[in-house]
Amino acid sequence: MTDLIFYDTLRQGMWVAVEISTPILAVALAAGLTVGLFQALTSVQEMTLTFVPKLLAIVGVFWATMGFMTQSLVSYFDGTVVPLIVGS
Template structure:
């Protein structure tokens, strides 16, 4: 059986994996938002789709580029941490 400290440790590691795999996408959204915000401030264009579409494109591109990293990180977490607990070894 998994004791309370082991459960909290697995939960902490799972949250850390979630943070690590979300950093590329969140960074791309932040960078695209800053660039579009500066562009809007310089040109006085206040169009809502101008903020949404570049962020969406940046997120999709970074997601596509980092998909193998995210998959490998999640698979290794499951194989190293969760599956041994499930099968009881």
């Protein structure tokens, strides 16, 4: 395996990781901003108020995008990693 193949495979893997994590991170950011704005407007400083809505939003998005995440990982491994391991 040459350095070029190694770095290209690493780059593709990093891109797949970015694609997979983007929906969860975007929803966590939106939920955090919404709860933070709500806390600032109402002066409610409850710690569980920041944790529970974010956790529920993240779990919901994870459940909704689980098929996409699995499909992305399987296609990356079937198309890139497994052929390199087999040697074709």
